[in-house]
Amino acid sequence: MAKNALPEKTEYRIKRYWFYAFVTLFAVGIPFVTIDGAHFFLFSFESKSLHLFFNTFSMQELYLMPFLLIMLFVGIFGITVFGGRIFCGWACPQTIFRVIYRDLIETKLLGLRKRIKNKQQEPDMSKMGNKIKKVVAILLWAVLAYIASADFLWFFVAPENYFAYLSNISEHTVLFGFQASIMLFLMYDVIKLKEDFCVYVCPYSRIQSVLYDDDTIMAIYDETRGGKIYNEHKEQIVFKQKDLSEQNECTACNACVTVCPTHIDIRKGLQLECINCLECVDACTDVQGKLGAPSLVEWSSIKETEKKAGKTHYLRPKIIGYMVILVGLMVALVIVGSKKEFMLLNITKESRPYKIEMRDSTKIVSNTYEFLFENTQGDAHEFYFEIIAPEGITIARPTTPLKIAAGEKEKVAVILQTDKMLVDTEEKTTSIEVTLHAFAVDAKETILIERKAIFFFPDSVTYNSVK
Ligand code: SF4
Ligand code: SF4
Structure with missing residues (x-):
């Protein structure tokens, strides 16, 4: 896009929030939906049965499980080849929980943090007001962590049974003890561990890089326009705009860095820590938009933005291969599932x-x-x-x-x-x-x-x- 022509505002954040709302409503609502007593998904140890797509299978019919597991892995690999860690940024419960706690509770509701756009600035905890706000934030998250832990259990204990057991907790100590551990973990994870979970604990970040190719879409900094900020040893060489030559467009404003939930600098190139949330794309769209230029950080591919080797090839043989395998598995699942015996x-x-x-x-x-x-x-x-x-x-x-x-x-x-x-x-x-x-x-x-x-x-x- 030519300079001075105002670029279209991307606002991936708003789209993400809508998607989070959809995922959350689905995850909380679907355990309550039944057809002829069967749930969408319920792996019940009590009744030794698997409910799948509103059909009930007994433990002796678990021949469907391998299909589901293979579909899950093929789906994850296919999505990663297509869009990198797109699941992490757009649908992972960990990311959604952190957005609720950090951006909604701490920033918007309580004003403990100053701006959503600056996730690196921690609140000043020496102030009494902030200490009180922190306690309120923890209490609010505790309520949500309780709901999230119950929601997790509803995929293993039917909600109707769960609520019946609530009136007699002492007879279901294992169940509620397990829920208490999930709840405590969620509190530790979201309040203390934060994005370190994505960076150091989650195994998905380790496998993703081997699946990427030049057409995989992700957040990419356009170095040819913005300028080289890091040298080949990944050492930062530019700190201020004046360190860059005149034709380089990066203003060194660091908006793309401060907004990043995993605290990385996208201008350093592809990094395992990037969860593809596109916050940096939104941030640079704002900055460059005021200058009448498109964002220097784009949701694009290495081929298109870094190598300038033409348009991203979305429907490439690898992706078609994954789609064919997935459709094949689905057909096999339907055929095998249709042979299900109802007793x-x-x-x-x-x-x-x-x-x-x-x-x-x-x-x-x-x-x-x-x-x-x-x-x-x-x-x-x-x-x-x-x-x-x-x-x-x-x-x-x-x-x-x-x-x-x-x-x-x-x-x-x-x-x-x-x-x-x-x-x-x-x-x-x-x-x-x-x-x-x-x-x-x-x-x-x-x-x-x-x-x-x-x-x-x-x-x-x-x-x-x-x-
Ligand atoms: S680099 Fe950008 S897309 Fe990646 S995690 Fe940080 S803000 Fe999100
Ligand atoms: S937001 Fe854009 S202009 Fe600002 S530092 Fe990042 S890449 Fe450069």
Whole structure:
């Protein structure tokens, strides 16, 4: 853009605030949304189930987890190749918490800090007024840390159960003890550790640099316009505007430095500490805007801003590759998920193969099994089963359906019997496959599964010797 033509104001900060509001509302609201008793995401240790996209899966159906984990990693790698640490600056809870505490509570509400644009100037804590404000800030954050820790738990303990347990904390000391530790950590993290968490603790900053390429978009200082501020040994060589030549546009005002939450100087080049929040872009847009020039710090790529090698290539083969893998994984997840069974049944045969007895001068062969029913639904149902094939095998026990609460399992002894010789024991065939349908009595159309069991017969000698 030509000098003296007023550049468009970027205001990434406002866009970020809106995005933070959206992420926060989603994170706090989504645990309360249920469809037929199923949550969007709930990994419940209590009911040993995973709720995913409003479907309930029992722990025995956790074959979906590898898909989710691979999708998570591929997604993170893809986003990093595309936009560097864009997640850190725009959606990470740590960044959102720090903005709430430092910029909203300490700066806007209490005036403990002077300006959002100067994050490096710490409040003067020798003043009594500031000490009181600090205590108020800590108390306000404690309330929010409590809500944040509860929100975290709601992805592992359904909110309806969490609130029920609140009335009886002494019986749920592990749960509330865990919440207290999360809350204390959030207080230490946000008030004391601050952005050191992003710089020294978070492992993401370590892996990101190996994923970058020349088209990765990030905050970049345009050295050709602004001038060289650091030498090749990363030592600062320019401190004042007069240290720069006349054609260099950087005013050495340090607005891009003081605004940086991780306390780095973007003019030094790509640094692990940069969380891509774009505060420095906004700051320089203000400074250079007053001079009728575009920002010297841009949300751009090395190719475009540093190497001047043409426009950023957003849809490049690497990005398309990540998108293809993600779509493939999603399709696989939908296919595997659609094979989900809406109840579970494990059949175990008793070690004794069969029992044979005379009843009213009829020989009856019976086999005993243990059926383990599992209700993976969000509400209670009555479960029973029927023999589909072969004809002649009947259910001797149980004679009535089993009522099973939501997410619970129930074992039942099952006896199948027949008064017909359904196998050819002369041909040494002494077993037959039984097909059965197990179902919820009140929802047979949807909650129905098919299972196979083996029914054993005596050989002809044993059969004929029974009188
Ligand atoms: S250098 Fe800029 S984009 Fe990076 S963390 Fe600092 S202010 Fe944010
Ligand atoms: S805000 Fe812009 S003009 Fe000011 S020091 Fe940073 S790069 Fe230079």
